[in-house]
Amino acid sequence: MTKYLPLFPLGIVVYPGEKLNLHIFEPRYKQLIQECITNKTTFGIPSFLENGIGEYGTELKVLRVEKKYDNGEMDIKTQALGIFRVIKLDKQAPGRLYPGGEVQPQETDLSGDVFFRVEIEKLLRQLYEALHITSLLLSLPADFKSFDVAHHLGLSLEQEYLLLQTKSEADRQDFILQHLRAIVPVVHETERLKERVKMNGHFKNLTPPEL
Known part of the structure; x- marks a missing residue:
């Protein structure tokens, strides 16, 4: 219709x-x-x-x-x-x-998978902690849906549009999980790189190895 x-x-x-x-x-x-x-x-x-x-x-x-x-x-x-x-x-x-x-x-299915939801929240917390923006998670409801977090994942416009077209909540959750599993390690590595760059030029107090 x-x-x-x-x-x-x-x-x-x-x-x-x-x-x-x-x-x-x-x-x-x-x-x-x-x-x-x-x-x-x-x-x-x-x-x-x-x-x-x-x-x-x-x-x-x-x-x-x-x-x-x-x-x-x-x-x-x-x-x-x-x-x-x-x-x-x-x-x-x-x-x-x-x-x-x-x-x-x-028609849009909103049922989803509770285990996917738990994994998404865990990875989101890891991502936000790495980015130092944990306050964004304070208002997340226990039964949140993919649409509730879609704008807070760092997705491109094309990725957000693809999510809009996905009819099943479980499929949307899977899409989000794949994105978070790919991006969280990259963010952590970027933070480690920033720390290494900060150390450059500082006086280093290092213990030499035993020969």
């Missing part, structure tokens, strides 16, 4: 449940957001990648307008709902300034 959505392409990936703050300044998107507010309708953010607008995106609702400017610009708070696939894209929705498109909502 498909539906028609106003579209707001951006060079980001937005995950279901995520809250996103946006500053709206282009006339076409001021029109889009104003109509969503007036009609209590939703809009979509398809990810804009290097080769153009991606096939997948996320549907969002406007929570509230934080600030309105004299020139019609707005600061808004939004929340992401679900994932969609673009079936047909219109560079301009009929009679509108902004793009639109026929989209197909995608």
